[in-house]
Amino acid sequence: MIAFGILAIVALIGGIGVIVARQPVHSALFLIVNIVALAIFYIILSAEFLAAAQVIVYAGAIMVLFLFVVTLLTAGKDDEEAGEELSGQRITAGVLAILAGGGLAVVGVLYPSQRIQLGLPQNFGNLRGMGDVLWGPDFVYLAAVALMLLTAAVGIMVLNRPPRKKADPEARLKERES
Amino acid sequence: MMLLQVVLLVIKIVLLIAILMGGFAYTMLLERRLLGFFQLRLGPNRVGPGGFLQPIADGLKMVLKEDLMPDGADRFVYRLAPxxxxxxxxxxxxxIPFGAAIHIFGLTVYLDIANPSIGLLIAFAFSSLGVYGLVLGGWASQNKYSLLGGIRASAQIISYELAMGLAVMGVIMTTGTANLYKIVLYQQHHGWLWLPQIGAFIIYFITGIAETNRTPFDLPEAESELVAGYHTEYSGMRFASYYIAEYINMITVSGIAVTLFFGGWLGPWLPPIIWFFIKVAIFLFVFIWIRATLPRFRYDRLMNFGWKFLLPAALIYFLGTAVFVSGVL
Structure with missing residues (x-):
């Protein structure tokens, strides 16, 4: 319980830090803190495979790509905040946040939840458990998601392919002259 | 009993760090002496017999050096990265299990600090976080060479991590476990895995060199293009941290290669832990040998090699192993 409390605070600090930090790189760092805290949550639930997967996939791969882009785009550290491009964003965001929070609160009061099921299914989140879920009844969904992601990746490569080079050197020469 | 376990754990942790630090110091000395040998010169041989005390002199120098920080650096991240x-x-x-379990005073002592059932994946999880040290160090220095080094590091390590993971999967499928201790025990009964997994082993070793940023994959710190890459601005102990991390990563990659493909601590006559260190030392020698022999990759070749050769090759070997293990053939 103490561990849960500490981790919850760390995860919250990470989450809030992401939106409060001025530097994009700092935001990314806070997000990593949040991700690692979640991984430790999984370990507390003895879901060690989920924890390892969380760190390898999110902290080890996705966030590295985030940082790659962020460091490339914000190479010069600029402490001054850029002016907002769209006016009134803060007010709109605040109003929407209040509406969403209020809505959730109303739903929570109207439909008091059933007690959350205590105890975890067998093999929860370890290698065998995850394997049973992914390769058992849910295999079709897994395959569908995999196909969808592959299609997206191929699509991006097709859309971003460099213009085809002209094979004929004379035509290229003419083009350069004109 | 509980207290004893805790004391044992603390002793093991302290021992492990001491071994790794000692390993770092003498791997570095070995590298400098061997590079000297390869290049027909002597290398450091003045401090102590045969240069044996050189690492201590280097350590003292590093501690006493001024700790510089660039004016525009992001102070917190700059300190955090190393x-x-x-x-x-x-x-x-x-x-990583350094030897078979020992029985003393009625206690079974495992020669690793933790023995989780998915030890291999835990090792991958930790090593996948190592790249942040390089990327953040490069960014926080606010120096264009450092930044380029950091960006190169992130792209390179992400690219080669995929092939590395696929190469290791073959071992997991063959042995049916991701626990490093059990993988070694499997090899005790079924023979070492390097021969049936020879393709996976070669890919693992190549990607291991790339993951540790060693020549010929040392583009993040290519001194002829980027001064010193991501650690250009670092000095003193912070620079030493990067250096220590690089060498310890080398020892780790060797240790995992030995555990997965060369039977870990298994071997006749000598005590298990000695066998483990002998095998790791052989790997470290190969690392140094390769550094002395091969020139650096060009950047586009590095990316092509990783994505267009290593990854498909690892995938094909992985599928082949899957067919074999599942018993279709």
Missing amino acids: VIALFTALSVDAV
Whole structure:
């Protein structure tokens, strides 16, 4: 319980830090803190495979790509905040946040939840458990998601392919002259 | 009993860090002496017999050096980055079994700090965090060469991590476990895995060199293009942290290669732990040998090699192993 409390605070600090930090790189760092805290949550639930997967996939791969882009785009550290491009964003965001929070609160009061099921299914989140879920009844969904992601990746490569080079050197020469 | 376990754990952690630090110091000396040998010169041989005390002299120099920080640096991240590099490098070794379990005073002592059922994946999880040390160090220095080094590091390590993971999967499928201790026990009964997994082993070793940023994959710190890459601005102990992390990563990659493909601590006559260190030492020698022999990759060739050759090759070998293990053939 103490561990849960500490981790919850760390995860919250990470989450809030992401939106409060001025530097994009700092935001990314806070997000990593949040991700690692979640991984430790999984370990507390003895879901060690989920924890390892969380760190390898999110902290080890996705966030590295985030940082790659962020460091490339914000190479010069600029402490001054850029002016907002769209006016009134803060007010709109605040109003929407209040509406969403209020809505959730109303739903929570109207439909008091059933007690959350205590105890975890067998093999929860370890290698065998995850394997049973992914390769058992849910295999079709897994395959569908995999196909969808592959299609997206191929699509991006097709859309971003460099213009085809002209094979004929004379035509290229003419083009350069004109 | 509980107290005894805790004391034992603390002793093991302290021992592991001491071994790794000692390993770092003498791997570095070995590298400098061997590079000297390869290049027909002597290398450091003045401090102590045969240069044996050179690492201590280097350590003292590093501690006494001024700790510089660039004017425009992001102070917090600049200080954090080497710590991340060193911490992740050290923690990976916590799951590597250095020898068979020992029985003393009625206690069974495992020669690893933790023995989780998915030890291999835990090792990958920690080592995948190591790249932050390089990227953040490069960014926080606010120097264009450092930044380029950091960006190169992130692209390179992400690219080669995929092939590395696929190469290791073959071992997991063959042995049916991701626990490093059990993988070694499997090899005790079924023979070492390097021969049936020869393709996976070669891919693992190549990607291992790339993951540790060693020549010919040392583009993040290519001195002829980027001064010193991501650690250009670092000095003193912070620079030393990066250096230590690089060498410990080398030891870790060797240790995992030995555990997965060369039977870990198994071997006749000598005590298990000695066998483990002998095998790791052989790997470290090969690392140094390769550095002395091969020139650096060009950047586009590096990316092509990783994505267009290593990854498909690893995938094909992985599928082949899957067919074999499942018993279709």
